[in-house]
Amino acid sequence: MSVAAAPSTALPGGLRGFKILLPFAVLIAIWWAVKAGGGIEDGLLVSPLQAWDAFVHLATHGVLAEYASSSLRMIGIAALLSMLIGVPIGFAVGTNRYAAHSLEGFLRFLQSISGIAWLPLAIIWFGFSHTTTLVIVIYSLIVPIIFNAMIGVRAIPENYVMALRSLGASRFRLVTDVYLPGALPSIVVGLRLGMGYGWRALIAAEMLVRKGGLGDLIFGARTFGQIDRIMVGMIIIGCLYIIVDRLIVQPIENLTVARWGLLRL
Amino acid sequence: MSMQTTHVSASVHHALGWIGWRLLPAVPFVVILLAWMIGWHVFEPNKATLPAVSDVFHAVWIRALDGDLLMHTTASLWRLFLGASLGIATGIVGGFIAGLYRKVSEFINPLVVFFNAISGIVWLPLMIGWLGIGTALAVFVIWNTVFFIVFQNTMLGVQLVPQVYEQGVQALGGGRLETIRTVILPGALPYVLTGIRSGLGFGWRALIAAELVGASTGLGQMIFQAAEYHRSDIIIGGCLIIGTIAIAIDHWILLPLEQRTIERWGLVIDVTRKQ
Numbered sequence: 001m002s003v004a005a006a007p008s009t010a011l012p013g014g015l016r017g018f019k020i021l022l023p024f025a026v027l028i029a030i031w032w033a034v035k036a037g038g039g040i041e042d043g044l045l046v047s048p049l050q051a052w053d054a055f056v057h058l059a060t061h062g063v064l065a066e067y068a069s070s071s072l073r074m075i076g077i078a079a080l081l082s083m084l085i086g087v088p089i090g091f092a093v094g095t096n097r098y099a100a101h102s103l104e105g106f107l108r109f110l111q112s113i114s115g116i117a118w119l120p121l122a123i124i125w126f127g128f129s130h131t132t133t134l135v136i137v138i139y140s141l142i143v144p145i146i147f148n149a150m151i152g153v154r155a156i157p158e159n160y161v162m163a164l165r166s167l168g169a170s171r172f173r174l175v176t177d178v179y180l181p182g183a184l185p186s187i188v189v190g191l192r193l194g195m196g197y198g199w200r201a202l203i204a205a206e207m208l209v210r211k212g213g214l215g216d217l218i219f220g221a222r223t224f225g226q227i228d229r230i231m232v233g234m235i236i237i238g239c240l241y242i243i244v245d246r247l248i249v250q251p252i253e254n255l256t257v258a259r260w261g262l263l264r265l
Numbered sequence: 266m267s268m269q270t271t272h273v274s275a276s277v278h279h280a281l282g283w284i285g286w287r288l289l290p291a292v293p294f295v296v297i298l299l300a301w302m303i304g305w306h307v308f309e310p311n312k313a314t315l316p317a318v319s320d321v322f323h324a325v326w327i328r329a330l331d332g333d334l335l336m337h338t339t340a341s342l343w344r345l346f347l348g349a350s351l352g353i354a355t356g357i358v359g360g361f362i363a364g365l366y367r368k369v370s371e372f373i374n375p376l377v378v379f380f381n382a383i384s385g386i387v388w389l390p391l392m393i394g395w396l397g398i399g400t401a402l403a404v405f406v407i408w409n410t411v412f413f414i415v416f417q418n419t420m421l422g423v424q425l426v427p428q429v430y431e432q433g434v435q436a437l438g439g440g441r442l443e444t445i446r447t448v449i450l451p452g453a454l455p456y457v458l459t460g461i462r463s464g465l466g467f468g469w470r471a472l473i474a475a476e477l478v479g480a481s482t483g484l485g486q487m488i489f490q491a492a493e494y495h496r497s498d499i500i501i502g503g504c505l506i507i508g509t510i511a512i513a514i515d516h517w518i519l520l521p522l523e524q525r526t527i528e529r530w531g532l533v534i535d536v537t538r539k540q
Contacts, residue, residue, distance in 0.1 A: 019371065023372050023376045098289060103293055109512060110508075113511070114473055114507070117485070120477075121488075121492070121500045124497055196467070200385060203386055204474040208477060218390045218391075219390050227391070227394065233390075234388070234391065
């Protein structure tokens with residue numbers, strides 16, 4: 001999931017916006033042409049106008065806001081909890097050579113079992129509930145965060161730790177002055193990867209748990225063959241993910257890179 | 266004399282330390298297995314909630330014997346192979362074109378960012394209507410996941426090849442195709458491989474999710490069916506197999522491929538991406 005920052009050609013704001021919107025305008029035109037020209041029935045594909053109507057309908061009745069806020073709340077809580085729990089665990093493991101070596105393989109193994117594979121078991125344990133979704137999303141998020149927090153701490157030159165220790169720094173000071181700033185770029189990488197896994201796990205879990213959320217919206221619409229709702233839901237999911245990634249996760253990444261210099265681990 | 270004994274004892278100590286160090290990664294697995302066994306005998310939970318360790322092995326064993334497991338596993342792997350091959354091929358070709366032509370990449374980039382955000386499982390409800398339930402659906406979901414990651418990495422790799430090298434070959438009389446073959450292709454290869462590796466990780470996840478509802482066979486379907494009968498032994502066994510396959514593919518196919526290229530090219534790329 002490595003995306004380079006687009007080469008920032010100094011375009012005036014209006015032209016840039018135009019350059020971003022133009023491809024979508026072309027795409028919508030093609031969509032329209034296929035729908036109109038191919039004579040495809042509504043059960044398979046709706047026209048952009050019908051999708052817009054469905055969007056307006058969902059939005060004005062407050063349903064869309066409810067589904068979207070449910071998903072956002074879920075990913076927000078999961079991200080917060082994963083950071084609060086995962087980073088300390090990563091630090092505790094990373095500061096001990098033996099613990100780090102012993103847990104690395106285990107974490108890799110956990111990371112390769114996707115959260116969604118545990119969904120059937122979580123449903124048996126917690127039923128079709130929000131707890132099930134939350135557990136799956138936290139699992140998807142927390143493993144990369146622990147892993148990267150651990151790697152980040154391991155990569156800090158030991159000299160810094162020893163220098164602070166010899167000056168009589170407490171363990172708390174070591175964490176705030178060495179481990180946290182040193183490992184932050186790596187933690188953010190873990191958060192970004194975890195958000196990629198977590199968001200997809202969330203949508204999939206919502207589809208099966210059917211207790212609200214955008215995954216529930218599009219999968220529920222499937223059972224009634226409401227293609228317009230499905231397409232609106234997909235577009236909203238895409239937009240929300242881009243907003244979360246670009247407006248929250250990427251700025252944090254840029255901030256750490258800018259402040260700490262290009263610390264590549 | 267005394268120096269020699271200390272030397273010997275030190276090397277014995279060293280050897281023991283080395284063995285211990287090599288065994289250390291097994292510790293978490295052993296601890297969890299023991300805790301599970303002991304905990305199960307102490308609390309004796311409902312088998313549907315948490316099966317005994319032996320139940321899991323037994324369930325996997327039974328399914329291995331009657332060929333069920335093989336059928337589901339080959340179904341999943343076949344889909345992964347089809348979808349990933351398609352995704353890698355289209356991703357590399359598309360990434361190269363977008364990387365070589367600035368106008369193309371500028372036009373296509375906003376679309377790639379958007380469709381990457383809805384790649385994979387989000388297409389499931391729409392695609393069930395178009396492709397029906399089965400292999401075509403799963404292959405589409407994997408293709409969709411792998412394509413964007415490979416595409417973006419290939420494009421990035423092509424764009425990051427220093428122009429000096431291109432100009433060098435051109436100055437020596439190399440044509441466009443010659444430049445692509447001798448400079449851009451090898452220059453972009455490490456990025457392409459990183460993309461393939463990361464793409465397969467996401468692709469395998471997407472496949473399992475897609476199989477939960479969008480297929481009648483496959484490992485995802487196996488554990489989903491097991492949930493209906495509250496057979497948590499099959500689910501846990503299935504999850505372990507899913508994880509083992511992912512690790513095996515990554516460790517024995519993708520990692521060596523990536524490392525050999527990196528070594529040959531004398532490049533070092535971001536370690537954090539190599540998980």
